[in-house]
Amino acid sequence: MVIAPTMGTVIDSSYAAFADDLAAWCTQRDDAALRRAASSHHSRLPLEAVAAASALAKDDRTFIEAGLEIGRHLPDALHDVLLAFIRTIETLAAGDIATCFPPLERTRRKHDAALSLAPPNRRETPGSVPTRVTRFSASALNAYAECPRKWFYRYACGAVEDDGSSAATYGTAFHAALEDFHGDVLHPSDVPASALRDGLARQIDRAFERYSTKFDSELERELQRRRAHRTAKRYIAWLIDHARRAPFATVGRELPVRLEIDGFPFVGYIDRLDRDDNSGEVAVFDYKTGTIAESAVEYRERIRRGQEFQLPFYYWACTISGERVRSIALLPLKSHLVEVRPIELLVTESSSARTNGKEAPRGEITVSDLEAARAGMIDLCRELTSGEIREFAVTDDPEACTYCAYATACRMRPIPPEDRFGR
Numbered sequence: 001m002v003i004a005p006t007m008g009t010v011i012d013s014s015y016a017a018f019a020d021d022l023a024a025w026c027t028q029r030d031d032a033a034l035r036r037a038a039s040s041h042h043s044r045l046p047l048e049a050v051a052a053a054s055a056l057a058k059d060d061r062t063f064i065e066a067g068l069e070i071g072r073h074l075p076d077a078l079h080d081v082l083l084a085f086i087r088t089i090e091t092l093a094a095g096d097i098a099t100c101f102p103p104l105e106r107t108r109r110k111h112d113a114a115l116s117l118a119p120p121n122r123r124e125t126p127g128s129v130p131t132r133v134t135r136f137s138a139s140a141l142n143a144y145a146e147c148p149r150k151w152f153y154r155y156a157c158g159a160v161e162d163d164g165s166s167a168a169t170y171g172t173a174f175h176a177a178l179e180d181f182h183g184d185v186l187h188p189s190d191v192p193a194s195a196l197r198d199g200l201a202r203q204i205d206r207a208f209e210r211y212s213t214k215f216d217s218e219l220e221r222e223l224q225r226r227r228a229h230r231t232a233k234r235y236i237a238w239l240i241d242h243a244r245r246a247p248f249a250t251v252g253r254e255l256p257v258r259l260e261i262d263g264f265p266f267v268g269y270i271d272r273l274d275r276d277d278n279s280g281e282v283a284v285f286d287y288k289t290g291t292i293a294e295s296a297v298e299y300r301e302r303i304r305r306g307q308e309f310q311l312p313f314y315y316w317a318c319t320i321s322g323e324r325v326r327s328i329a330l331l332p333l334k335s336h337l338v339e340v341r342p343i344e345l346l347v348t349e350s351s352s353a354r355t356n357g358k359e360a361p362r363g364e365i366t367v368s369d370l371e372a373a374r375a376g377m378i379d380l381c382r383e384l385t386s387g388e389i390r391e392f393a394v395t396d397d398p399e400a401c402t403y404c405a406y407a408t409a410c411r412m413r414p415i416p417p418e419d420r421f422g423r
């Protein structure tokens, strides 16, 4: 007898289980497995007969003997089915699975072939990662200094980032408002305070209207617009005081910079360039709506450690174009809760930079510090264009990953100590 699947030639899991039970009986005389096989619809045995044989099978009587006993009381047709089943399992017990289970045997052979292991691939020799950098920016070098893997995702892969957050759009709109405001107000010390306040408020409304579709919702846009208005009041208070102490004229807004340093082309935009009325020196400002260094000392140390290149790059861009740079400064516009207090470094020719205290927002940076930063930029450019980088390491500072757009894709990112049991 050939036991075929009840569903024609389809080998389903119930048929495979049926065959496994029969095999277990054949090889180990597992009576329980035989009862399961007999109860399967694939055996085609009447269930009442199987149940009766099971009940009759005791210590001194096997399931087969009980089945034969029951079979005597079955109608001829069912009796024949029972006998055929018993003959089949006896054939099986003789090891002739191919005769009784041809479809199953074919499937098993196919599966065995499918599961046989392929020969291992030869291990490739690791090669360098092509970076194809055609021009550099200080922010790209900052990204590389912060985390080479982040640089790789953003600048080598051109990986798509997320659409940006409301906080990022707040920064973009505030930048635009200040650009237009200082286009109207070139010499703040000549303008009444109320006109300064009204002028910036008007430009904020215009900018937030222009970027309205970039916010997640109308509510979010309104909240961020109000935040900008409150921060703007702080900004104007600082501007009035700053212009009163050292009158200046704004000579550049979103100033495009194209510069070649040691053969490496750089691009960037200076948020604002002011010229001092008395000395003619320029001050470079970079607006910041995110988190920045909290003191001049902290910011200077970041430059010295080769973690910060943006303002040194603007310094060199201005210097090479013939300007005398008095200071470089970050202008924080993140929070309306604290007064606007730029983190400012006065450039000094002397061999050491004075420190006004660790917490002070104002300090000094030497020209040799800025030269070292410039040399650091060139070193990074050489490294990135060497064609020898085989791996872009991840940062070891978990804080750098907090707002990283690639965190989901980055398996090797460092685990913050507080999460080390949670991943």
Ligand code: SF4
Pocket (backbone or CB within 6 Å): 147, 148, 149, 150, 153, 394, 395, 400, 401, 404, 405, 406, 407, 408, 410, 412, 413, 414
């Ligand atoms: S998640 Fe962290 S380690 Fe990974 S790319 Fe971003 S900053 Fe680098």
